[in-house]
Amino acid sequence: xxxxxxxxxxxxxxxxxxxxxxxxxxxxxxxxxxxxxxxxxxxxxxxxxxxxxxxxxxxxxxxxxxxxxxxxxxxxxxxxxxxxxxxxxxxxxxxxxxxxxxxxxxxxxxxxxxxxxxxxxxxxxxxxxxxxxxxxxxx
Amino acid sequence: xxxxxxxxxxxxxxxxxxxxxxxxxxxxxxxxxxxxxxxxxxxxxxxxxxxxxxxxxxxxxxxxxxxxxxxxxxxxxxxxxxxxxxxxxxxxxxxxxxxxxxxxxxxxxxxxxxxxxxxxxxxxxxxxxxxxxxxxxxx
Amino acid sequence: xxxxxxxxxxxxxxxxxxxxxxxxxxxxxxxxxxxxxxxxxxxxxxxxxxxxxxxxxxxxxxxxxxxxxxxxxxxxxxxxxxxxxxxxxxxxxxxxxxxxxxxxxxxxxxxxxxxxxxxxxxxxxxxxxxxxxxxxxxx
Amino acid sequence: xxxxxxxxxxxxxxxxxxxxxxxxxxxxxxxxxxxxxxxxxxxxxxxxxxxxxxxxxxxxxxxxxxxxxxxxxxxxxxxxxxxxxxxxxxxxxxxxxxxxxxxxxxxxxxxxxxxxxxxxxxxxxxxxxxxxxxxxxxx
Numbered sequence: 001x002x003x004x005x006x007x008x009x010x011x012x013x014x015x016x017x018x019x020x021x022x023x024x025x026x027x028x029x030x031x032x033x034x035x036x037x038x039x040x041x042x043x044x045x046x047x048x049x050x051x052x053x054x055x056x057x058x059x060x061x062x063x064x065x066x067x068x069x070x071x072x073x074x075x076x077x078x079x080x081x082x083x084x085x086x087x088x089x090x091x092x093x094x095x096x097x098x099x100x101x102x103x104x105x106x107x108x109x110x111x112x113x114x115x116x117x118x119x120x121x122x123x124x125x126x127x128x129x130x131x132x133x134x135x136x137x138x139x
Numbered sequence: 140x141x142x143x144x145x146x147x148x149x150x151x152x153x154x155x156x157x158x159x160x161x162x163x164x165x166x167x168x169x170x171x172x173x174x175x176x177x178x179x180x181x182x183x184x185x186x187x188x189x190x191x192x193x194x195x196x197x198x199x200x201x202x203x204x205x206x207x208x209x210x211x212x213x214x215x216x217x218x219x220x221x222x223x224x225x226x227x228x229x230x231x232x233x234x235x236x237x238x239x240x241x242x243x244x245x246x247x248x249x250x251x252x253x254x255x256x257x258x259x260x261x262x263x264x265x266x267x268x269x270x271x272x273x274x275x276x277x278x
Numbered sequence: 279x280x281x282x283x284x285x286x287x288x289x290x291x292x293x294x295x296x297x298x299x300x301x302x303x304x305x306x307x308x309x310x311x312x313x314x315x316x317x318x319x320x321x322x323x324x325x326x327x328x329x330x331x332x333x334x335x336x337x338x339x340x341x342x343x344x345x346x347x348x349x350x351x352x353x354x355x356x357x358x359x360x361x362x363x364x365x366x367x368x369x370x371x372x373x374x375x376x377x378x379x380x381x382x383x384x385x386x387x388x389x390x391x392x393x394x395x396x397x398x399x400x401x402x403x404x405x406x407x408x409x410x411x412x413x414x415x416x417x
Numbered sequence: 418x419x420x421x422x423x424x425x426x427x428x429x430x431x432x433x434x435x436x437x438x439x440x441x442x443x444x445x446x447x448x449x450x451x452x453x454x455x456x457x458x459x460x461x462x463x464x465x466x467x468x469x470x471x472x473x474x475x476x477x478x479x480x481x482x483x484x485x486x487x488x489x490x491x492x493x494x495x496x497x498x499x500x501x502x503x504x505x506x507x508x509x510x511x512x513x514x515x516x517x518x519x520x521x522x523x524x525x526x527x528x529x530x531x532x533x534x535x536x537x538x539x540x541x542x543x544x545x546x547x548x549x550x551x552x553x554x555x556x
Contacts, residue, residue: 010450010461011298011443015187015291015346016251016258021194022168022289025161026428033427037486044427045486048154055160059198065258068293069454069462112155119155119204149311149322150304150439152432154485159428165289172288176347183288184347207432208315208323293465294529294536299472300442307439326432333438337476343536390433397433397482 001077002035002135008070018065024101025058028090031074032107040131051111051122056085060103070094078136084109084121086132140216141174141274147209157204163240164197167229170213171246179270190250190261195224199242209233217275223248223260225271279355280313280413286348296343302379303336306368309352310385318409329389329400334363338381348372356414362387362399364410418494419452419552425487435482441518442475445507448491449524457548468528468539473502477520487511495553501526501538503549 006027014020036053037043047053066072073093080087091102111122124132145166153159175192176182186192205211212232219226230241250261263271284305292298314331315321325331344350351371358365369380389400402410423444431437453470454460464470483489490510497504508519528539541549 009447010292010465011300011446013293014288015293015295016191016193017293018193020168020289021197022161022164025164029159029161029428030426043486045484048427048485052155054155054157054201054204056201057199058160058201060196062193062195062197065193067462068465069460148308149326149431150307150437153427154430154432154434156432161428168289169287182347184345187288187346206323207326208321294469294471296471298446299475300439300446303439303442307437330433332433332435332479332482334479335477336438336479338474340471340473340475343471 001075001137002031002039003076004031004034004074006030006072006074008066008068008072010068012066013068018067021062024060024062024066024092027072027074027092028105031076031090032088032105035076035135039135040128042128048112051109052119053107053109054119055105056108057106058103059105060101062101063099064094066092066094066100072100076135078132079104081124081129081132081136084123086124089137140214140276141170141178142215143170143173143213145169145211145213147205147207147211149207151205152207157206160201163199163201163205163231166211166213166231167244170215170229171227171244174215174274178274179267181267187251190248191258192246192248193258194244195247196245197242198244199240201240202238203233205231205233205239211239215274217271218243220263220268220271220275223262225263228276279353279415280309280317281354282309282312282352284308284350284352286344286346286350288346290344291346296345299340302338302340302344302370305350305352305370306383307333309354309368310366310383313354313413317413318406320406326390329387330397331385331387332397333383334386335384336381337383338379340379341377342372344370344372344378350378354413356410357382359402359407359410359414362401364402367415418492418554419448419456420493421448421451421491423447423489423491425483425485425489427485429483430485435484438479441477441479441483441509444489444491444509445522446472448493448507449505449522452493452552456552457545459545465529468526469536470524470526471536472522473525474523475520476522477518479518480516481511483509483511483517489517493552495549496521498541498546498549498553501540503541506554 012019012023076090079089085108092100151158151162215229218228224247231239290297290301354368357367363386367382370378429436429440492508496506502525506521509517
């Protein structure tokens, strides 16, 4: 599993003193971004000139609130790898081991035209498939 | 169905020129907020002093990209109404009638202690139930 | 003066129950964006393919807090118009007439290379200058 | 000077491929938050129950664009320390040593009523003044 930590900052929390849930999705996007750069050798800075990895399906359950100053552990793994898409599982824990949220997300590999108007699915390369497979867990 | 429109602004879009998906969740939160204020007579400005309506479960499918300047139509309805929670369906369309995204979200009615430390589920009042029921669609 | 209204939403406010100040800058960016589209006939959706209007200097004073549910009136005007840049004043009021914030911002007209690597200042067209001048106030 | 590093993520950048400027203010807020926690022994998680440190004045010059994947060095220091407020200077650099932005911000020490309705300026404690003074630079 790919694992990163993130500290809850003032900008994440809402009037109720807990993380505003769209901010969790930003944290999830950061996690995918870090995974692509650190583990799959596809830093977004390079990738986004000609391709992308849009989210097409997302399921998420919010189990426990997260508060200012807490450090979350974010985990990501692969549940299914297709031709041009993959299904990833994810889970965020807090410092006491409680699950803050969990879910799954489908990412699609796409190529983007230089004019940014055309987006189409593109099969993963063999090299990418191999690297992604390292994060596959038996379901 | 409760319906609002929202125009895609520069702050919503990413490097690829399309809406960054956590921004769609902010748009969804705005939709729920508008529904509570305009249709259910529970403006967030009042409600959040002593209670809240956190999102505990979210499923969302991103069908078509949305671009800068487009005006989206956002629709929300009720699929199931429980004691202290409800399941809502939602759908965002663009101006050509294409579905941009659709999904469902579970909201829980909670009371919040003045110290903001304790959050617990609280049954909807009869008045709220009646108002919510007006937005229920046969599934 | 160019004038728009914006309602404070849940996503704008912080733990203290007031607008988190980077959100005010998003509201200011929306104001500039609306001005370009509605008054200067340069919608960002078209402009950003080949050019842009980056902010290079910003001065802002936060005078009074803004709270959830309040409707702010946002005003923008031109204080100085140069070759390829302009200095704009802005002020946000709340419903009781109190100034929430005020300041000035310098915007530069630029062209952007298709590869998005090169950005350089570009003089305003005569047509643009004329339209911008309509919003100039004696300082 | 208090110094932190921050990597430009996908969520920071806009259609032009550069950091959207309100995101820089979020980075600045993070810097102040880290300074309070790591250097001044006032973590926001504790402080914001009864007090706060709102921004009342901000001047910022954007010198060079910042792009996806770059690591910025953020520096903060104290230019003037008053009874209940301080003037801080800040500067962000990129990896080649170029200044991305610089400016100054005035922060006010306030106490907040438990009902979150009353905010009033409150003198810094002697202990805080001493700690803040460690970051004072001759202007």
